[in-house]
């Protein structure tokens with residue numbers, strides 16, 4: 543059984559992440575979408591909320607499941623017996639950070655491979671932080687996240703209904 547782990551903060555999950563998960567699910571017997579606590583980030587949604595949002599977004603993808611983990615990614619990968627860590631790669635700006643993580647993970651767990659799937663062109667500049675920022679200013683996030691998430695995201699992050707955007 544070939545298992546891949548797709549790790550991330552998923553704060554929140556976007557169409558960009560989902561595209562990578564779906565493509566990984568075609569290549570592996572099982573894909574674990576793993577919400578990993580990134581100590582350098584303060585998240586807008588709790589781990590449980592992010593797990594719920596991923597479950598709601600995956601729809602009918604029989605060989606994908608969702609889990610959460612706090613600790614070293616490689617410890618989780620070893621524990622579930624996965625062969626690969628699958629991540630999406632967007633613009634060059636992702637490369638250095640991802641390369642560093644992939645090398646560190648290779649040192650920690652040589653038997654696992656990090657595999658990068660190139661983003662689809664239309665997701666090149668899509669990120670969770672962009673979705674959060676759009677939501678904060680009342681922008682339209684419908685092109686970037688699954689429909690089932692829009693209300694939760696806007697309720698949490700969107701401006702209050704009577705906001706008039708006046709500064710000062």
Ligand code: PNS
Pocket residue numbers: 549550551552578579580583613614615616642643644646647
């Ligand atoms: O979506 P993100 O925030 O870019 O994902 C980064 C994440 C969570 C995959 C990364 O920070 C991670 O793997 N954290 C777990 C801690 C760990 O294993 N660190 C060593 C990797 S160098």
